[in-house]
Amino acid sequence: MIDIAAFINALTFSAGYNTAIVAVGAILLGWAGGTVGTYLLLRQRSLVSDALSHATLPGVGIAFLLMAWFGGSGRFLPGLLLGAAISAMIGLAGVEWLTRRTRLNSDAAIGAVLSSFFGLGVVLLTIIQSLGIGRQAGIGSFLLGSTSGMLRNEAYTLAALALFVAFLVFVFRRPLTLVCFDETFARTSGIDIRRTDLLLMFLVMAVTVTGLRIVGLILVVALLIIPPVAARFWTEKTNTMIVVSGLVGAASGFIGTALSASVPNFPAGPVIVLVAAVLFVLSLLLAPARGVFYGLYRARAFSRKVHRRQGLLAILRGEAIYDKDTIRVLKSEKLIRGDGTPTRAGLDAAETAAREEALWTIYLRNNPDAAYRAARMRLDPIADRLTASEIAELERQFAGPSGVLPAQ
Amino acid sequence: MNVHVADGGAAFKVRGLSVAYGDKPALSSVDAVFQQGRMSAIVGPNGAGKSTMLKAAMGIIPSISGDALFFGRPLDEVRSRIAYVPQRASVDWDFPATVIDVVLMGLYRSLGPFTLIGRRQREFALGCLEEVDMVSLADRQIGQLSGGQQQRVFIARALAQKADLLLLDEPFAGVDAATEKTIVTLLKKLVREGGTAVAVHHDLSTVTAYFDDVLILNVRRIANGPVKKAFTEAHLAEAYGGRLVQAEPELI
Numbered sequence: 001m002i003d004i005a006a007f008i009n010a011l012t013f014s015a016g017y018n019t020a021i022v023a024v025g026a027i028l029l030g031w032a033g034g035t036v037g038t039y040l041l042l043r044q045r046s047l048v049s050d051a052l053s054h055a056t057l058p059g060v061g062i063a064f065l066l067m068a069w070f071g072g073s074g075r076f077l078p079g080l081l082l083g084a085a086i087s088a089m090i091g092l093a094g095v096e097w098l099t100r101r102t103r104l105n106s107d108a109a110i111g112a113v114l115s116s117f118f119g120l121g122v123v124l125l126t127i128i129q130s131l132g133i134g135r136q137a138g139i140g141s142f143l144l145g146s147t148s149g150m151l152r153n154e155a156y157t158l159a160a161l162a163l164f165v166a167f168l169v170f171v172f173r174r175p176l177t178l179v180c181f182d183e184t185f186a187r188t189s190g191i192d193i194r195r196t197d198l199l200l201m202f203l204v205m206a207v208t209v210t211g212l213r214i215v216g217l218i219l220v221v222a223l224l225i226i227p228p229v230a231a232r233f234w235t236e237k238t239n240t241m242i243v244v245s246g247l248v249g250a251a252s253g254f255i256g257t258a259l260s261a262s263v264p265n266f267p268a269g270p271v272i273v274l275v276a277a278v279l280f281v282l283s284l285l286l287a288p289a290r291g292v293f294y295g296l297y298r299a300r301a302f303s304r305k306v307h308r309r310q311g312l313l314a315i316l317r318g319e320a321i322y323d324k325d326t327i328r329v330l331k332s333e334k335l336i337r338g339d340g341t342p343t344r345a346g347l348d349a350a351e352t353a354a355r356e357e358a359l360w361t362i363y364l365r366n367n368p369d370a371a372y373r374a375a376r377m378r379l380d381p382i383a384d385r386l387t388a389s390e391i392a393e394l395e396r397q398f399a400g401p402s403g404v405l406p407a408q
Numbered sequence: 409m410n411v412h413v414a415d416g417g418a419a420f421k422v423r424g425l426s427v428a429y430g431d432k433p434a435l436s437s438v439d440a441v442f443q444q445g446r447m448s449a450i451v452g453p454n455g456a457g458k459s460t461m462l463k464a465a466m467g468i469i470p471s472i473s474g475d476a477l478f479f480g481r482p483l484d485e486v487r488s489r490i491a492y493v494p495q496r497a498s499v500d501w502d503f504p505a506t507v508i509d510v511v512l513m514g515l516y517r518s519l520g521p522f523t524l525i526g527r528r529q530r531e532f533a534l535g536c537l538e539e540v541d542m543v544s545l546a547d548r549q550i551g552q553l554s555g556g557q558q559q560r561v562f563i564a565r566a567l568a569q570k571a572d573l574l575l576l577d578e579p580f581a582g583v584d585a586a587t588e589k590t591i592v593t594l595l596k597k598l599v600r601e602g603g604t605a606v607a608v609h610h611d612l613s614t615v616t617a618y619f620d621d622v623l624i625l626n627v628r629r630i631a632n633g634p635v636k637k638a639f640t641e642a643h644l645a646e647a648y649g650g651r652l653v654q655a656e657p658e659l660i
Contacts (some may be wrong), residue, residue, distance in 0.1 A: 042503065053457075171521040178513055182499045187568075188466045188492035189517050236549040238504050368586075372554070 004264045010258035019261045022147040022214075025155045026272060027252030029211050030164035030220070032222030034249025035169055036203045036233070038242045041228040042180035043200060048095065051110040052201075053208045053217045056084035056089025057121025059299045060142050060212075064128055074128070075139065077213070085209050091117050092201060121229070145216030145269030147257065154213060161210045165203055169242070172199060176240050188399075222273040223249055230280040233287035248283075252276035254402035304329055305379040312353040315342045356382045359394045366397075410414075418480065418648040419444040419573045419604035425474035427457065427464045432458045436628045443621060444572075447599045448634075449609040451624035453648050457519050458608040459495070459577050461625065466492055466575065478573060488517060491571035493562050495578050499550045501558060502569070508533050508546040514568025535621045556587030561597065563591055574598065576607040580614075588624055592618050615639055 009015035013023065040046050064203035065222035068074035084355040091113050098109035127137060167175070178186040179196045187193055204224065227229025256272030288294050314321050321327055321340065328338045335346035342350065359379040363386070364371060377385040386394075420442040427435040435457040442448045450458045463469045465476035467483060478486045491514070511533040512525055520523070537543045540575050542562035545553065550561065559579060566574055574595070595605045599620075610614065615622060615635060621640045624630040626647040631638040 044500075079472045173518045174513075174519070174521070178516060181505060181510075181513070182494065184463075184468055184494040184498055184564075185492065185513070187468050188487075188490070188494075190487050232504065236504050236506060237509065241504050 002259070007258055011254070011263040015258075015261055017386070018114075018150070019257070021152055021155045022150050022261075022268065023254060023257045024146070025150060025158040026214055026257045026268070028252045028253075029159045029207070029214055030223055030249030030251070030253030030272065031219075031246045032162045032165040032249070033207050033211065034227030034245035035242055036165060036200075036207050037179060037224035037249070038228040038231065038238075038245045039169075039176050039200055040204060040224055041232070042177075042238070043197075044223045045200075047107065047110050049118075049202070049204050049208065050221045051095050051114040052088045052092055052113040052204060053212075054121075055094075055117040055218050056088045056209065056212060056217050057142065058117055058124055059083035059085070059087025059121075060139070061121055061124025061128060062087070064139060065124070067230050068128075068131075078323070080142075081209050081212070084212060087117070087206060088205050088208065092205075099313035116305040140214070143216050143218055143268065144211050144223075145214045146218065147214055147260065149207070150213070158210055161206055165206060168199070168203060172196070173239075173242075176200065192338065215272055217353070219269050219273045220277060223252070226273070226276040226280050230276070230283040233290045235281040235289055248276065251280060302376070302379070308333070308335075309353055309357075309379055312346070312350040313357070315346055316350040316354050358398055359391065362389075362394050362397050417443045417445075419478065420464055420575070420606060421480075422461065423474055423477070425461065425464055425471045425476065427460050427469065428472055433627060435464065435625075438625065438629045439649050440623045440629060442604065442623075444604050445599060445602055446620040447605045447607075447618065448621040449596055449607055449615050449619040450623045450625060451609050451612060451615060451647075452630075454614065456626040456647070458625055462492070462575050462577055462606070462608060476507045488569075489572045491564045491566035491569040491574050491580060493574065493576040494556065495581070496559050496562065501553070503550065503635075505550055506547050506563050507537065507550060509519065509541060510550060511564045511568050512537050517569070518574075533564075533568055535565040537561075539567055539594055540564045551625075554584070556583035558582045560587055560590065563594065572603055574603065574605045574607075576605065576632040580607075580609065580611065580628045592622070612644070 006015060010019055010023065010136045015022045037046070037049075040049060041238065051362070060080050060083055063080050064074040066083075067076055067079050090144060094113045095106070095109045096111065097105045098104050099127045101156070102109075104112070105138075125139060173185070175191045175196050176199070178189070178191060179193055183193055186196075207224060208217075208220050211223060213248045227242065228245040229249040234244050235241050251274050256275040257268050259275070260266040260268040283291065285292050286294070303325075307323070307326040307392040310323070311321055311326040311330045313338070314326075315330075321330070327340070329334070331338070335349055336342050336345055359382055360374060364374055367374075384392060419443050422438055422440050422607055433541055438457075438461060440461075445576045452458050460469065464471040465483075476483065478490055483490070508530065512529060514536070515529055515533070519529075519655065521576055534543055534546060537546055540563050542560050544581060545557065550558065556648065563576075563579070566576075566616075570633070570641065579591055583591075595607075607619075609619070616639065621633060622635050623632045624638060624643050624647045630647045631640070633641040
């Protein structure tokens with residue numbers, strides 16, 4: 001089904017001029033969406049983009065009707081996008097007004113605006129299709145997007161958008177981050193919250209309106225939400241998250257268009273979104289910072305260390321061990337034999353463990369605030385966690401004024 | 409004009425400040441003065457408008473009437489001399505940022521959009537963390553900190569702003585004893601060096617030990633002045649009514 005040769009060709013930009021144009025456009029769009037979407041996610045406004053994208057549809061319809069009315073071709077793209085932007089702004093103002101002036105939650109306001117604008121848009125599109133004016137064929141592609149017949153000019157538009165977004169995000173990265181993290185502090189340091197939010201909404205609108213052409217208004221929101229959510233699993237830093245999110249978006253655009261070019265009847269927009277979703281699931285499972293697997297691995301490694309330490313202390317005290325997990329851990333490291341008696345290595349390890357426990361006890365007496373951190377650290381070899389001079393100091397205190405280690 | 413003579417020692421002053429949430433009054437024509445080089449507490453029962461007063465003065469929430477002067481001037485003219493420390497609970501600590509990232513936010517005002525944060529800024533931020541004994545946690549994600557450590561990060565960010573006046577909203581709420589001691593010692597040091605600190609405070613038992621001046625508030629101003637004069641049983645009874653018996657039995 002998938003044409004491997006065509007897929008490779010698409011990935012190496014050698015599948016022909018048109019495919020290459022589409023790929024470049026999708027990469028830039030994905031990158032811009034991921035970048036802007038990061039701030040949208042951190043500002044906890046992700047769903048606003050959904051209202052915004054659905055609110056573009058009536059504008060597309062009205063712009064088409066107006067242009068056809070004045071005798072032109074209704075499909076003049078800049079005109080349609082301008083209409084989309086204007087009606088998105090009206091929708092956005094509606095959401096804002098509803099949440100501020102009434103007691104509606106923002107999700108209710110978003111739902112109300114989204115569905116009514118979308119309903120109006122669908123009615124307008126149906127009317128247009130029944131009128132038979134202004135070469136309306138293809139107007140429906142705004143719903144789900146289309147990459148067929150994408151022109152070089154449109155790729156240029158996307159490139160300009162990406163540069164523009166990059167510039168604005170770079171210049172305003174600090175106010176944007178500050179408003180997302182701590183609105184109160186941002187305001188007291190002289191940042192205009194309203195203007196910063198407007199800037200963010202403007203960036204979202206720029207991405208949405210240009211994305212209409214490729215992925216369509218129903219799915220364009222995915223390019224603003226999925227990449228940052230995926231990126232969040234990889235990092236604990238805002239700046240890194242912005243870069244990773246942009247990369248996830250760009251990779252989705254790239255792989256998505258390549259797949260759609262190599263499989264017959266694979267629609268580019270939805271495939272791009274599906275690729276992003278796959279990247280999201282992979283991040284969720286595999287990312288080291290917050291991924292599910294790594295979290296499980298760390299939890300397991302920690303519980304293993306707890307069992308090892310408990311077992312060694314039991315050996316030292318000559319107590320019998322009953323916990324099956326403890327026995328399993330000790331056996332796997334050959335610290336005890338099959339019958340439960342300690343090996344030579346086990347006895348040595350037990351003595352080391354006892355000494356380190358004693359040093360940690362002194363450490364905690366000196367640093368009562370460190371209890372939480374020490375609970376993790378004390379299970380590792382002490383030399384990995386404290387400096388040589390710190391350990392020497394603990395040993396000095398351990399030995400006591402007489403300089404003799406107390407008997408164990 | 410001798411207008412400023414009257415404000416000579418006032419770092420922060422509110423005049424006739426009235427604030428309401430909808431039609432529910434939160435502050436009713438409050439006058440208060442906070443002297444330069446002193447550490448002042450704002451105390452009062454829950455819902456007395458303590459945080460509201462700071463927020464309204466800083467323009468975070470709108471006021472119906474009245475104004476606030478800082479060093480005798482309106483806020484916009486002297487903003488860089490003021491650092492505001494919000495309540496710890498007001499932010500999402502799961503935000504992707506490390507301890508030093510948050511401290512560096514205190515420098516954002518002084519950095520142009522094209523300036524990158526380099527070694528110099530980083531060293532400076534580490535110096536601020538040193539003051540609150542948090543250097544060893546500089547690269548920790550902020551969500552992994554204890555409440556007291558989070559509060560110390562906020563204090564370090566305020567230090568990074570190099571302000572003359574610190575406004576702190578409940579800096580001791582839900583922090584451990586060690587953090588409280590660190591913060592008090594630090595604030596006292598800043599005040600000794602000529603700085604001014606004004607803190608919303610809820611623990612009446614420590615007012616005398618920590619602060620020089622006090623504002624007792626319950627929607628209206630009850631008393632404002634040096635702790636010795638203003639922090640009296642009569643004023644507290646006026647502010648807290650019968651509730652003081654439950655709140656601070658040892659004071660009665």
